[in-house]
Amino acid sequence: MTTTASTTGNDTATSTPLLSLRGVTKTFGAVNALTDIDLDVARGEVVALVGDNGAGKSTLVKVLSGVHAPDAGTISFEGREVQVADPAAAIDLGIATVFQDLALCENLDVVGNLFLGQERNRARLDEVSMEVTSWELLQQLSAKIPTVRIPIASLSGGQRQTVAIARSLLGDPKVIILDEPTAALGVAQTAEVLDLIERLRQRGLGVIMISHNMEDVRAVADRVVVLRLGRNNGVFDAHGVSTETIIAAITGASDNVVTRRRERLDGAAGEAAAGRPATTDEEVAR
Ligand SMILES: Nc1ncnc2c1ncn2[C@@H]1O[C@H](COP(=O)(O)OP(=O)(O)OP(=O)(O)O)[C@@H](O)[C@H]1O
Numbered sequence: 001m002t003t004t005a006s007t008t009g010n011d012t013a014t015s016t017p018l019l020s021l022r023g024v025t026k027t028f029g030a031v032n033a034l035t036d037i038d039l040d041v042a043r044g045e046v047v048a049l050v051g052d053n054g055a056g057k058s059t060l061v062k063v064l065s066g067v068h069a070p071d072a073g074t075i076s077f078e079g080r081e082v083q084v085a086d087p088a089a090a091i092d093l094g095i096a097t098v099f100q101d102l103a104l105c106e107n108l109d110v111v112g113n114l115f116l117g118q119e120r121n122r123a124r125l126d127e128v129s130m131e132v133t134s135w136e137l138l139q140q141l142s143a144k145i146p147t148v149r150i151p152i153a154s155l156s157g158g159q160r161q162t163v164a165i166a167r168s169l170l171g172d173p174k175v176i177i178l179d180e181p182t183a184a185l186g187v188a189q190t191a192e193v194l195d196l197i198e199r200l201r202q203r204g205l206g207v208i209m210i211s212h213n214m215e216d217v218r219a220v221a222d223r224v225v226v227l228r229l230g231r232n233n234g235v236f237d238a239h240g241v242s243t244e245t246i247i248a249a250i251t252g253a254s255d256n257v258v259t260r261r262r263e264r265l266d267g268a269a270g271e272a273a274a275g276r277p278a279t280t281d282e283e284v285a286r
């Protein structure tokens with residue numbers, strides 16, 4: 001495995017988002033699954049994609065992984081506008097997706113799953129080199145898996161998630177999309193997977209993580225992107241935002257930016273009523 005952080009160190013390379021969506025729209029018949037979605041992911045950044053059931057998260061992932069073509073909008077990768085025509089095109093670009101069901105084969109061992117469909121030297125499967133690569137990959141991820149010859153059926157949920165992530169890294173991606181990576185996991189396994197996501201970030205990958213768990217989001221994400229009814233409904237710095245604020249944006253209980261502005265203006269209007277001179281903001285409010 002040769003995934004490394006970009007080492008070009010040039011300012012243009014680091015300031016251009018790795019992945020950038022503008023105005024992405026997708027309808028299914030009468031259903032507007034995505035309307036005018038913007039999203040940026042930088043190198044070495046973990047973006048949490050959150051939203052209620054039906055908000056459009058999986059549809060967005062499918063657009064990025066080449067399963068669905070958007071009806072409108074643009075996708076840029078490393079500053080270049082691209083078409084993600086099919087799943088192979090996504091992988092060629094460097095966008096890897098770990099779907100929620102993981103798609104692992106229970107009866108195959110770790111090596112068999114990592115190389116499923118891409119066995120080296122197809123005529124004579126090169127078991128030794130596949131095993132060595134598997135070990136190296138899992139070691140780089142500090143994965144707690146006792147042996148690469150263990151069938152998937154004997155692994156815990158967190159270990160399976162690790163194998164699925166390791167498999168997606170074989171294609172040497174620059175962006176990795178994880179759909180609900182901690183949904184089925186207990187506390188200790190969740191912590192392991194969150195550590196793993198941090199290691200992906202350290203390697204310079206851009207990570208998009210879908211999650212319904214606000215604790216996980218706040219523990220590992222740099223930014224939180226909220227979708228509601230297929231539209232953008234707020235982008236937050238994960239370190240400066242409260243869980244309540246994210247949930248309010250998810251449920252639409254309040255539109256945070258607008259509400260905060262209104263509160264600020266209401267406060268100023270109250271002061272004006274008490275005899276202080278009106279400010280420009282208050283005039284705007286009227
Ligand atoms: N293939 C499809 N055909 C028709 N409608 C679809 C299709 N895929 C998604 N939708 C609709 O698009 C909307 C967004 O669905 P999506 O699966 O993206 O939501 P989600 O945010 O992933 O929800 P969840 O948290 O429940 O997984 C929903 O109204 C859904 O019914």
Ligand SMILES: [Mg+2]
Pocket residue numbers: 057058059
């Ligand atoms: Mg979904």
